[in-house]
Amino acid sequence: EQNFEVEDYNFCRSYGTSITKQEAGEQSFELSFLYFFASFSRHKFRLVGKLSPFAGMKHLDVAGGTGDVAFRIYDAVYSVKRRALQKVDEASLEETQIYVCDINPNMLNVGKQRAAERGLRDNKSLVWVEGDAEALSFDDNSMDGYTIAFGIRNVTHIEKALAEAYRVLKRGGRFLCLELSHVDIPVFKDLYDLYSFQVIPNLGELIAGDRESYQYLVESVRRFPPQERFASMIADAGFEKVEYENLVGGVVAIHSAIKL
């Protein structure tokens, strides 16, 4: 059951209905196309790099239905080169569990299909779970890592999602969030605003005939709390060592924290 508040409905309506893999792919392609200068996939690599995945870890990736982050973590843990460098025993490799949680079953299906294409259809390490970031179905203190990439902006109650993240993480577990954020650099900020409010809605009009959705998208990015405010929200949820790293001058930011 999906509860979207009215204001979110506009943006999420295309995700709320069943869409084909092509459409889902196009949607996320659109986003990374619109923010082409932010090169999302490079930043997802950076996110996983910061996480430093290890064999035997239990990881939860939220709102990552299509599996971008999950596949990267899987590769990081299972890459042959890495295994050669470190002394990893097969037993702990077997224990690795990467849970992908998404509120939208269609996105999960896309992810499962992509997993099948990589030959990971029956792999026990990747687990696709349908769930709500604000009410996770996982046990307390069960995860070594929690990531959410370009997903927390769409969560209705961010504090709830943060509280849930805190709940499911083990002691010492890390929280990492990759999200579109605020730019402060003088000239670049103006350019970015210009691009966001002038170019994107017009592109939307041109390509999809849907100015409102894109206008809404841009506004939702602006409405999301700025880096420091979000960091303090994370701290309020109980996390320690809250830090953030600006990428592309602040267009994208990675917030990280630890549960202690």
Place this chain on the structure above:
Amino acid sequence: MYRAAAKRLLSGGFTATRLLRFPKLRSTIIPYSYTSGLCTSSMGDTESSMGNQFSNPNQSGPTASSSAATGEGPRRHESRKPRAEFQEEQARVLSASLRHVPKLGWTEEAMMAGSRDVGVSPSIVGSFSRKEAALVEFFMDECLELLIDRIESGLGLQNLIPSERISELIRIRLEMQVPYMSKWPQALSIQAHPVNVPTSFKQRAMLVDEIWHAVGDGASDLDWYVKRTILGGVYSTTEIYMLTDDSPEHRDTWAFLNDRVKDAFDLKKSIQEAKYFAQDIGAGVGKSVQGLMNGVMQTMSRSGGSSAF
């Protein structure tokens, strides 16, 4: 690494001039080694733990990524206690990791094993800045602390002449590394990484400073920097010699150490000797160069006139 100096501050054995010699470099400080509030306020960066401000580590243009590790990173807006908790936790994990170093080396595996011992998820290792370096630097700090403790609890150094005191102190310090000797080359190479050099250099500088302080400054009239450099050299060469020493109880290393210290103490004399020696040969060399120049000048004045220069 300021724990060591801070302890001296508290115990009153610290002079103001020494305090000034180690100005804090923001970019090289390992956050976990901040001491208690009392000490950070006197020596620390005031906008760090005490400030409780979120500082934006955003630096240059759109393509640059600013890492929270190089700057001080945002702080919690609440009391300092929670941040100190992370540093304590980190210290605890690193301390537990040391036990695994002889088998696993100065690596993430050792730190993950250490974190499991403490009862914390190995994920925490991912958040340590410059991971393996954090472990090595923690160890160096610990050794310095131990050394200071040993010095303060009395070693009977008064009965020894300065050169023997230095030998004794270096020996004590190097013996702390014996359990990790098989993996020490790895630690040295980690310390030599450009990223880690500022911190390791500082730690060694502090170590050398402590040793000279314990020996008693003013033993000779050599310059402060020369003294530290010489001792740093003696310490490093002995450390490296020790890597390949198989003799029982490292006897060869201590013999080597004594020789080096003796050389160092004779350095003042040998500098003087070197000067005389240079003058002796220099006289001959200098004369011939001078003769050449004179000849050139004469030729030029004869042919071109004084306007040549």
